[in-house]
Amino acid sequence: xxxxxxxxxxxxxxxxxxxxxxxxxxxxxxxxxxxxxxxxxxxxxxxxxxxxxxxxxxxxxxxxxxxxxxxxxxxxxxxxxxxxxxxxxxxxxxxxxxxxxxxxxxxxxxxxxxxxxxxxxxxxxxxxxxxxxxxxxxxxxxxxxxxxxxxxxxxxxxxxxxxxxxxxxxxxxxxxxxxxxxxxxxxxxxxxxxxxxxxxxxxxxxxxxxxxxxxxxxxxxxxxxxxxxxxxxxxxxxxxxxxxxxxxxxxxxxxxxxxxxxxxxxxxxxxxxxxxxxxxxxxxxxxxxxxxxxxxxxxxxxxxxxxxxxxxxxxxxxxxxxxxxxxxxxxxxxxxxxxxxxxxxxxxxxxxxxxxxxxxxxxxxxxxxxxxxxxxxxxxxxxxxx
Ligand code: HEC
Ligand code: HEC
Numbered sequence: 001x002x003x004x005x006x007x008x009x010x011x012x013x014x015x016x017x018x019x020x021x022x023x024x025x026x027x028x029x030x031x032x033x034x035x036x037x038x039x040x041x042x043x044x045x046x047x048x049x050x051x052x053x054x055x056x057x058x059x060x061x062x063x064x065x066x067x068x069x070x071x072x073x074x075x076x077x078x079x080x081x082x083x084x085x086x087x088x089x090x091x092x093x094x095x096x097x098x099x100x101x102x103x104x105x106x107x108x109x110x111x112x113x114x115x116x117x118x119x120x121x122x123x124x125x126x127x128x129x130x131x132x133x134x135x136x137x138x139x140x141x142x143x144x145x146x147x148x149x150x151x152x153x154x155x156x157x158x159x160x161x162x163x164x165x166x167x168x169x170x171x172x173x174x175x176x177x178x179x180x181x182x183x184x185x186x187x188x189x190x191x192x193x194x195x196x197x198x199x200x201x202x203x204x205x206x207x208x209x210x211x212x213x214x215x216x217x218x219x220x221x222x223x224x225x226x227x228x229x230x231x232x233x234x235x236x237x238x239x240x241x242x243x244x245x246x247x248x249x250x251x252x253x254x255x256x257x258x259x260x261x262x263x264x265x266x267x268x269x270x271x272x273x274x275x276x277x278x279x280x281x282x283x284x285x286x287x288x289x290x291x292x293x294x295x296x297x298x299x300x301x302x303x304x305x306x307x308x309x310x311x312x313x314x315x316x317x318x319x320x321x322x323x324x325x326x327x328x329x330x331x332x333x334x335x336x337x338x339x340x341x342x343x344x345x346x347x348x349x350x351x352x353x354x355x356x357x358x359x360x361x362x363x364x365x366x367x368x369x370x371x372x373x374x375x376x377x378x379x380x381x382x383x384x385x386x
Contacts, residue, residue, distance in 0.1 A: 019194075019197070019199035019200050019201035019202070019203075019205075020109075020199060020200050020201075020202070020203060020205040020206070020207045021198050021199050021207050021208055022079075022080050022109055022110060022194070022198065022199065022200050022205055022207065022208060023080065023081075023194065023195060023198040023199075024077060024078040024080075024081055024198065024208060024210070024215050025198065025212075025215065025216075025219070026069075026073055026077060026081070026215065026219040027073070027077065027078075027080075027081045027198075028195055028196065028198055030066055030069060030070050030073070031195050032195075032196075033062070033066050034063065034066050034067075034126075037059050037062040037063045037066060038059075038063060038126070038169070038173070040055065040056075040059040041056055041059035041060055041063065041129075042166065042169070042170065044056035044059065045166060046166070053137075053141070053143075053374040053375060054375050057133065057137055057143070057144060060129070060130050060133045060134070061130075061230070061234070063126055063129075063130055064130040064134075064230070065226060065227060065230055067123055067126050067127060067130070068226045068230070069222055069223055069226050070123065071123070072222050072226065073219070073222065076218055076222070077210075077215070077218070077219075078208040078209075078210040078215055079110070079206075079208045079209065079210070080109060080110030080111070080208060085110050085111075086110055086111040086113075086115070086116035086119070087116070088113040088116055088117075092113050093113040093114065093116075093117055095113075096112055096113040096114055097113070097114055100114060100179075100182070100183070100186070103186060104186065105183060105186045105187055107187065107202060107204055107205075109200065109202075109204075109205035109206055112183065114179055114183075115179070115180075115183075118172065118175070118176050118179065121172060122169075122172055122176070125165055125168055125169050125172060126169070128165055129162065129165045129166065129169065132158045132161055132162040132165065133162060134146055135150050135154065135155060135158055136155045136156075136158050136159055136162055137155075138150040138155065139151055139152055139153070139154045139155020139156065139158070140152055140155035140156055140159070140315050141155075141315060141373065141374070142242035142243070142244060142245060142313075142314055142315070142371065143242075143373070144238060145233065145234050145237045145238045146237065147238065147240070147242040147243065148237065148238075148240030148241055148242055148243050149237070149240070149243060150243070151243065151244065151313055152244060152313045152314070152315065152318045156318075180192060187202070189201060189202055243313060244312060244313025244314055244317075245312065245313075245314065245370075245371075246268070246307055246311050246312055248267075248307055248370075251299075251300065251303045253296060253299060253300060254300050254303060254304070257292055257296060257300065258290075258300065261288065261290070262356070262358055262359065263358070263359060263360055263361040263367060263368075264368075265331065265358075265360070266367065266368065266369070266370035267303070267304050267306075267307035267308055267309075267370070268307065268308070268309050268311070268312040268314060268316060268317040268320075268370040269309065269316065269317070269320050269331050269370065270308060270309060270320065270323065270329075270331060271308055271309045271310055271321050271323065272304075272305050272308040272310060273323075273328065274308075274323055274328050274329050275301070275304040275305060275308055276301065276305070277328060277329045278329050279297055279300065279301040279304065281329075282297065286329075286330075309321045312370065314370060314371060314372075315372065316370060316371070316372040317370070319334075319336035320334050320336055320337065322334060322335060322336065331358065331360075332357040332358055341357070344379070348379060348382075351380070351382050351383065352382075352383045353380045353382075353383050354379075354380065360372075362380060363377060363378060363379050363380070364376055364377055365378070
């Protein structure tokens with residue numbers, strides 16, 4: 001029974017043994033949902049391998065949903081959920097922080113001025129993080145809702161800002177948790193627990209008066225609208241073909257002639273000059289004779305020229321455009337390639353099911369499309385020697 005009152009908060013007498021209800025359920029769900037979403041985004045952003053990018057971006061979309069919900073709830077939610085209940089003047093805020101530093105704190109039923117400042121700052125930083133995140137995803141990776149609209153350059157430009165924001169977020173979280181612990185001590189009230197139960201034991205608090213059914217109805221309607229609008233926009237815009245991807249007309253001659261000894265390299269992986277160099281020296285092709293008749297050379301050259309890295313705006317094409325001055329015909333000698341594969345043990349490339357560095361398809365299941373998405377990377381497990 002007591003658990004039910006915890007969830008539904010049916011404290012008609014307003015003062016129950018557990019305390020005064022101040023945080024409505026949507027505020028609490030928002031808060032702890034955000035904790036899960038932000039932790040997931042931070043861990044996958046800072047620590048996980050790149051192929052967790054999927055989880056990272058879904059954590060981001062979840063955060064965007066939660067903060068959109070919270071923005072609306074700040075106007076129509078119950079008493080202490082409303083922004084109006086915790087807008088303080090700079091003077092009040094500074095006064096509160098000064099008192100707080102001296103170890104005193106006036107009682108606030110809802111957010112105190114420092115907590116309020118934290119709420120607004122966190123919402124702003126999270127808003128900027130999700131917006132920059134979607135732009136980067138669309139620009140750099142050609143994925144997500146903005147894949148069709150953002151150039152690689154813009155995406156790459158925002159990466160550092162996104163990182164800076166993420167570091168600021170970590171500092172804010174530390175300050176938020178520290179402030180909460182100190183304030184809990186001063187006020188002799190476990191504020192983290194209050195965010196779980198929704199109740200403060202301090203009986204000088206005024207309880208919320210909005211009925212549980214009104215809260216539930218409003219929250220469900222808002223969640224449905226925000227979620228529905230978000231999903232519709234996502235569906236609509238992510239259906240736009242990614243910008244920067246050329247509609248490649250497959251070349252059967254290329255696939256058969258150049259796919260004979262190795263994977264037929266995607267034309268976006270080298271610039272024109274390198275493809276021309278390769279096509280002009282087929283009789284001495286990396287120590288092999290790969291000569292073709294003049295007609296075939298001409299047709300393959302033309303196709304490669306037309307679809308070389310200059311024509312693409314993918315992450316791979318943008319980065320691999322700069323070739324090694326020493327071996328300008330090689331993809332696996334380009335500075336970017338070496339950088340991105342520097343942590344892979346050399347012996348892995350010699351594994352029976354990989355063979356050479358140039359066997360991109362062994363580890364990149366989308367190598368044929370030229371995308372080289374993070375989610376499509378996986379090093380095959382070693383095959384026992386037979
Ligand atoms: C007779 C076999 C053979 C044929 C046919 C062949 N290649 Fe190669 N190619 C090789 C070998 C061997 C290497 C160097 C080893 C490696 O990276 O796999 C190589 C490497 C390459 C590389 C550099 C890969 C890297 O790791 O940087 C490119 C690009 C390339 N070939 C393009 C072509 C093109 C274009 C054609 C068709 C005109 C072609 N190859 C046909 C054998 C061949
Ligand atoms: C042994 C497996 C393996 C082979 C073979 C391999 N790669 Fe990779 N590649 C990886 C791994 C693993 C990463 C991710 C490295 C990281 O950032 O942690 C990667 C990263 C990349 C990236 C960056 C992807 C991104 O979006 O950040 C590109 C581009 C790339 N590889 C291209 C190539 C090309 C082109 C070839 C063939 C010439 C190739 N790779 C061969 C394993 C491989």
